[in-house]
Amino acid sequence: MATLLRKIGLIRLHDRDTEDPKHHHHRHQGSLKGSNKGNAKNSSLHRPGGSGSTEGGVLSPAELKNRQLEQSNKERQCPPPPPQPPAAAADKEARPPAASAAKTPAPCPLPPNRQHCTQVRSRRLMKELQDIRKLSERFITVELVEESLYDWNVKLHQLDKDSTLWQDMKETGTEYILLNLTFPDNFPFSPPFMRVLSPRLENGYVLDGGAICMELLTPRGWSSAYTVEAVMRQFAASLVKGQGRICRKAAKSKKSFSRKEAEATFKSLVKTHEKYGWVTPPVSDG
Template sequence: MACIQKLKEDLIVLERLFPKGHERVQIISASLDEVVLKFVKPDSTSYDFTGSILENYPRVAPLWFTDSEDPSITAIINEMSDNHQTPGMLHQIHYLISQLCALNQLTVPAELLQMIPNQELDEGTGSDDEMEFAQSENEEEDDVEMFEDMADDSAAFEDAGSSTTGSTSEDLPSEAVNVLNRVVVAQRQQHLRGTPTGSIAANDRLMKELKDIYRCENMKNGTFSVELVNDNLYEWDVYLQKVDEESLLAQDLKQLSKEKKPAFLQFKFHFKDTFPFEPPFVHLIAPTVQNGFVLSGGALCMELLTKQGWSSAYSIESLIMQIAATLVKGKARVAFDGKANTYSFSRAQQSFKSLVHIHSKSGWYTPPQADG
C-alpha cells in the first residue's frame, strides 16, 4: 500500500509540474497503470512516450515505448527500461527529460529542480544506490546531490498563500525561466568542482524570492528590477527606478534621465547561507546620494537590516519598497554638485558595523505613527 500511495503522490507531482499547456514537457495522462508524456521541441514537433507500470513496481522500472524511430531516442528508452538502480517514476522521467534536452541542445525546464525527492528508498528496493542513474554513475550521483541540496523540500518553491500554482513556470516570463536555469547550471558546476556554496534553506528561500520578484507588479511596472551577479543566487544587483512621484528624489531621477545618465539607484544585496534568518547586507553603489539615511560608505541606516530588526517573514520585494520609502522619508537627494563619494563594499561594511554598535547602546529611534 505504501508503494501505491507513493506512486499516487509522484503522479500528482508530475501533473502539477508539467500540465498539458507546458511549453516543453506535457503529462497527457497519468494513472497507476501508465504515464503518457509529450516532449515538445521548439519547432512544435514532439516525441510521445508511454511508460507502463508493472505489478512489481518499484522493484522494476516501468516499460517505456515511443513511436519515434530515432536511434538516439530508442537508446534512451532502452536504457530507462533496463535501469534497476533508479526505477522510481520521478527519477525515470527526470532522466528522460534531461537526456532529451541534452540531445536537442535545450535548456532543461526549471521544474526539474522539484522532481528529485528527499533521499529515501522506495519500499522494497533495498538499495542505497537508488539515487544514482545507470549512465555515468558518478556524474549522475553528483547531479542528484545537487538537486537534493537545492530542492530538498519542493514546497519551498511554491507561492505562499497564492491561489495559482506557484511551482510551474507558466506564470513566469521567459527571462525569469532563463535566469533560474542559469542558476541551476552554476550550482551544478559548483557541486561538480566540490565547491558548493550556501545552504539548502537559503537556496530554497532565495529561489522562491526570485520567482516572487519576477511575478510582482513592482517589477512589471518598472518600479525596480533585479539582476544576479554572475548567476550567483547570493549576490543581487537591485535597480530602484521609481520612488514617490512627489518627492525631490523622484525629480532628481528625472533630471538624470534628461542628462542621459542612468536614472536609477543601484544597490547591492549580499545574502549569507543563514538567510532568511538573517537579513542581507545592502549598500548603495550609485549614484552618490545625500541624506536619505545613506551612510558615507553607501550602507543604509535602517534597523530592518540588522539582526535585531529583521524577520524571516519579510520578503525581498517588501524590503526593496521599504528602502525606497526610507530614502524619501530621509529626503534623499542625488549629488549633482560634483562632490562624488566613492562607495565600496568594505567602506559600507565598516560604516554599518559602527552604526550597529552605536545603536546597540542608544537604541533605534521610532518615529510617531503620524509620521509613518
C-alpha cells in the first residue's frame, strides 16, 4: 500500500513538472492581477459594515456617488485658519499694539534756549552766593526759601549810621531789614523782583506792599553786570536818600506787606515812569 501511494505521488509531481511553463506563468499572473484589483478596489471602496453595505463591505454604485458628492462639498468649504503657535501668541500679547504705542506721549525735553538760560541762571546765582559769603564785612546775609536757588530772603544788616532810619532800628531793636528776591528764568539778563518783607517802612522809595521804586530793578534800567550785592548797596543808599523810616503807627505797623500788592504797585509805577521818565519823584510818590 505504501508503495502504491508513493507511486501516485511521483506521478502527480511528474504531472506538475511536465506542465506547460507558459500556461502556468499566465495563470499565475492572472491570479495576481485579480488579487491586486480586488485589494485596490476594497481599499478605496471599503467602509465599516452597516445597513446598506453589500457583502464584503463594498459600497454600491449609489452609495459611491453619494460619497463622492459629500467629499466634493467638503473640499469647497474654506478650511479653518491654522492654530497659532503658543510662542507666537504669547509674543503677540506681550507686544502692545502699534496704535496705542503711537498715542503714548514721549517725555519732551526742555527747548535748547530755555535749558541754556536755566544753566546760565544757576551758575550765576551760585557764584553770587559764594561771593556774598566771602564778604569781609557783615553787610548782607542770604537764606534760600524752601531750598530754592531762585528765591532768596536777604537780610540787610548795615545802613548809614548817621541816618534817621538807622536810629529807628536801634530804638526799635530791629537787627536787619528783610527783603525777598525772586529771579526769573532769564536772569541775569532780566532783573529780579525785589520787595521789603519787614519791618514796615515808610518813605525811602518803599511803596505799598513793600514794592521798591528803583529804575535798575526794571527791564529798562537793568544790566546783567549788576550783582545782588550791588543792588542791595543801591537800595541801602536809596533808603537813606528817601528818608525812610520804620512805621511807628500801631495800625500800620502790624499789617504785613503782601506780595500780590507789591507786584501790582510795581507794575503801576513802571508804567508811570515809562510814560513820564525816571526823574526823581517826590518822596510821597516813590
